Amino acid sequence: MKKELTCIICPLGCTLIAETDSQGNIFISGNRCPRGMDYAREELMEPKRTLTATVEVKGQEAFSHSRRLPVRSTQPVPIELTRELLAELYSIKIDLPVKIGQPIIKNWKDTGIDIVSSRSLAN
Amino acid sequence: MKSLSFDAAVIGAGAAGMAAALELEKRGFKTAIIEREEEAGGILLQCIHNGFGLIEFNEELTGPEFAERFTGQLAGSKISLFCNTTVVSIDNGSENKELLCYSASHGIMKLSAKAVVLAMGCRERNRGNIRIPGDRPAGVFTAGLAQRLVNIEGYLPGREIVIIGSGDIGLIMARRMNWSGCKVHGVVEIQPYPSGLARNIVQCLNDFNIPLYISHQTMRIIGRKRVEGVEIAPIENGALATEKAFVIPCDTVLMSVGLVPENELSKESGIRLDSVTGGPELNSMLMTKADGVFACGNVVHVHDLVDYVVEEARRAGAFAAGWLEGERPGFELRVKAGANIRYISPGSLDVERENRLYFRSLVVKNNAVLELRLGGELIKTIKAGHVQPSEMIKLDLESEELARARQMTDPVLEVSLGDRQP
Numbered sequence: 001m002k003k004e005l006t007c008i009i010c011p012l013g014c015t016l017i018a019e020t021d022s023q024g025n026i027f028i029s030g031n032r033c034p035r036g037m038d039y040a041r042e043e044l045m046e047p048k049r050t051l052t053a054t055v056e057v058k059g060q061e062a063f064s065h066s067r068r069l070p071v072r073s074t075q076p077v078p079i080e081l082t083r084e085l086l087a088e089l090y091s092i093k094i095d096l097p098v099k100i101g102q103p104i105i106k107n108w109k110d111t112g113i114d115i116v117s118s119r120s121l122a123n
Numbered sequence: 124m125k126s127l128s129f130d131a132a133v134i135g136a137g138a139a140g141m142a143a144a145l146e147l148e149k150r151g152f153k154t155a156i157i158e159r160e161e162e163a164g165g166i167l168l169q170c171i172h173n174g175f176g177l178i179e180f181n182e183e184l185t186g187p188e189f190a191e192r193f194t195g196q197l198a199g200s201k202i203s204l205f206c207n208t209t210v211v212s213i214d215n216g217s218e219n220k221e222l223l224c225y226s227a228s229h230g231i232m233k234l235s236a237k238a239v240v241l242a243m244g245c246r247e248r249n250r251g252n253i254r255i256p257g258d259r260p261a262g263v264f265t266a267g268l269a270q271r272l273v274n275i276e277g278y279l280p281g282r283e284i285v286i287i288g289s290g291d292i293g294l295i296m297a298r299r300m301n302w303s304g305c306k307v308h309g310v311v312e313i314q315p316y317p318s319g320l321a322r323n324i325v326q327c328l329n330d331f332n333i334p335l336y337i338s339h340q341t342m343r344i345i346g347r348k349r350v351e352g353v354e355i356a357p358i359e360n361g362a363l364a365t366e367k368a369f370v371i372p373c374d375t376v377l378m379s380v381g382l383v384p385e386n387e388l389s390k391e392s393g394i395r396l397d398s399v400t401g402g403p404e405l406n407s408m409l410m411t412k413a414d415g416v417f418a419c420g421n422v423v424h425v426h427d428l429v430d431y432v433v434e435e436a437r438r439a440g441a442f443a444a445g446w447l448e449g450e451r452p453g454f455e456l457r458v459k460a461g462a463n464i465r466y467i468s469p470g471s472l473d474v475e476r477e478n479r480l481y482f483r484s485l486v487v488k489n490n491a492v493l494e495l496r497l498g499g500e501l502i503k504t505i506k507a508g509h510v511q512p513s514e515m516i517k518l519d520l521e522s523e524e525l526a527r528a529r530q531m532t533d534p535v536l537e538v539s540l541g542d543r544q545p
Binding site: 007009010013049053054056063064065067068070072082086100120 | 160183
């Protein structure tokens with residue numbers, strides 16, 4: 001089986017060819033760096049994406065520049081879990097101040113994924 | 124009226140302004156940054172997705188994380204940052220430039236400096252710029268404005284979305300709207316290929332099964348009070364196939380149709396602009412036609428990556444510092460965009476130092492070759508690999524390669540793109 005993928009690891013966007021033989025071995029070509037190899041394998045087995053979102057900041061006025069706090073996952077999240085994780089993030093209300101890198105959710109559902117703040121926000 | 128005096132004044136506290144100011148401060152100059160928003164960081168603060176900093180920091184950061192690397196340094200420096208402050212004019216008639224500023228916290232303020240760095244960034248093209256016909260209902264936003272509403276202010280611009288233009292901001296917003304619980308019904312692109320990066324097509328459209336209509340033109344926006352739909356038609360063999368037009372129902376239109384350098388202030392101040400880029404014409408010191416006024420980042424030409432903006436801004440800051448120390452442009456060699464090149468920045472080189480040029484191709488080409496001609500004579504060819512209009516090309520030139528220009532009257536270096544010889 002032959003499958004064409006576009007690598008999303010960096011802005012170069014290499015076109016990767018993944019071929020699977022009858023024994024289930026996967027062969028990857030077209031990658032310009034080793035990370036493309038890992039990406040293609042993961043994309044075939046269990047596709048993942050880094051998740052970025054915002055959570056609500058408590059007690060902010062309309063049009064304030066700090067009504068939402070940007071957050072990110074510390075590692076890529078399996079695509080089929082993103083909706084569930086987003087729903088949880090949208091239910092969070094956070095108090096200021098927050099420091100960059102501060103954990104918002106630790107080890108979400110035992111996946112090893114942390115959600116951290118991606119900026120500092122003062123009171 | 125408050126009057127303040129600095130060695131250097133930087134206009135804009137985005138990535139370019141912060142990087143330029145930090146360079147000036149490092150060289151020991153008393154520096155001010157004037158910023159119209161309430162905090163430093165610029166557009167990075169609303170770009171909450173990751174993908175920034177691969178070149179600058181060798182890791183993948185979100186926009187706010189990238190910004191904080193610089194705002195952190197700013198806080199630890201002696202740079203004076205004036206937020207909520209707008210520069211309304213630059214008087215560059217004398218050695219001391221005077222900036223007239225309006226500020227919520229300082230009132231009307233006059234700020235004088237011997238060097239000025241323009242770092243105002245760019246703005247989005249909108250519906251008027253590309254002349255989309257139809258009704259004028261509520262619900263039409265530029266993608267960047269929608270990004271600010273969603274990511275910073277916490278409002279959704281609508282629920283059922285159509286995106287016009289396939290620029291990266293539009294693609295990023297397609298994913299963001301989807302992750303925010305909206306439905307994106309399609310992205311409409313007039314060109315036969317998407318204008319955003321391949322990775323963004325994959326992770327922002329394909330992941331969510333959002334249709335991409337390439338070679339499709341927007342016929343009109345429909346809706347009396349609120350947007351009700353967008354009518355589009357395919358372009359076939361160079362002609363609009365109006366008989367195949369169809370309507371995509373939606374309540375919101377986001378436009379991602381390009382960026383233009385923000386130069387109202389420069390224009391008002393009599394600084395000459397380049398007709399192709401819309402940014403100031405620059406010499407080898409990244410200085411505008413006004414002595415002592417420098418420019419860097421997206422105010423000059425729209426860069427692909429913030430990493431390149433920072434790199435250029437550091438050089439502009441260093442040149443401004445050099446200017447304050449008495450350095451002046453040397454023997455300037457004019458640069459001309461030749462075949463298949465849209466523009467080159469800056470517009471001239473100094474034959475006595477190492478120079479860096481940024482430029483854009485007009486065409487998509489594999490195995491492209493850069494050809495450099497000095498006074499009409501081919502002096503160098505360089506393999507450029509795959510080139511396309513959406514990717515900036517960078518070229519470093521040594522002074523030895525240009526030395527011959529000294530013997531010429533009004534020499535011109537022409538850069539063009541050709542095919543590799545068989």
